[in-house]
Amino acid sequence: MDLTAEIITLPNDHPARSKALPWYNSSISGALRPSMSFLPENWSKIRAGEVEAHIHNVASWKVLPRPSIGKFRFLEQVLLRHPSYEQVLTALTTRSTPPPRFLDIGACLDQDLRMLASAGVPTDQLSGTDIFPKFERIGHMVFRDEDQFSSTQFICGNSLSHDAQDSLRDTRGPWSIVHLSMFLHIFDLDDQERVCMRVMDLL
Ligand SMILES: C[S@@+](CC[C@H](N)C(=O)[O-])C[C@H]1O[C@@H](n2cnc3c(N)ncnc32)[C@H](O)[C@@H]1O
Known part of the structure; x- marks a missing residue:
């Protein structure tokens, strides 16, 4: 290819x-x-x-x-080094109705989703969003797991725009856990605050 x-x-x-x-x-x-x-x-x-x-x-x-x-x-398995990692894993692997849902914003190749899946989290509880549309496909090519996720779990959009926020909310929300890794530093202070307000909204 x-x-x-x-x-x-x-x-x-x-x-x-x-x-x-x-x-x-x-x-x-x-x-x-x-x-x-x-x-x-x-x-x-x-x-x-x-x-x-x-x-x-x-x-x-x-x-x-x-x-x-x-x-x-x-x-890198960035989430693995997060102080709340064990708590996140326990929440996502403990059976409950509805099952808890995890969203990674600025997910890049969605490596943290793969890391959680490899630790036993059912893949249908995991979603990622990024502004760059090719990451979904490249992620599948890197991790060879196209059959493990549905395309609705990879949401492409600008997390600062209302459209992307609406699609995140409509597609899967409310979210139980929203993860941001190496993301906020991209923005100036005003936009960092906007992102944080929207994360609160998604939760
Ligand atoms: C520094 S990378 C971090 C990737 C990953 N979270 C990590 O920890 O390695 C930042 C990511 O945010 C994405 N991004 C940048 N601006 C964005 C926006 N406005 N909305 C959604 N994603 C965005 C980039 O495409 C990139 O994948």
Whole structure:
């Protein structure tokens, strides 16, 4: 599949493609720490020796010149380090009616959803939203799990816009847990406050 042709929209000389940017890593093996192989190996069932080649093929800088890609942050299990992680996991795996629902805002490749699923959370309780429309498909290619989620669980939209907020509310809400990781710093203070108010609304 020629992802390059389909996904690349920036011209070749666009500054975002520069390999001088601090978030570009020239070598995957230098940037991949052992803990980052957890999801590809345990969730996607990619053999240990094949993780680097697989990641390089489907989520390389050439395909997606973005900080989360250049630094391989999409392989970090950020939520795992959150002080409330165990509480979140317990809430999501304890049977209740209706089942609790988890929403990741600014989810990138939805790696935290995969991490929760690999820890035993039923995938239909998990959703993510991001402004970048290709992440859903690239996420499936990285994690090889298209058959595990429905497309309604990946909501594309600008979390600052009312339209996206409405679709989040209408699609699945109310949400039991809303997760933001490395997200608020993108915005100025006014927009950070708007995002937080909307998170409260979604809850
Ligand atoms: C720094 S990344 C963090 C990704 C992930 N949460 C993590 O912890 O690695 C920020 C993410 O927010 C998304 N994003 C930026 N502005 C957004 C907006 N207005 N609405 C929704 N998502 C947005 C970006 O596309 C990107 O995937």
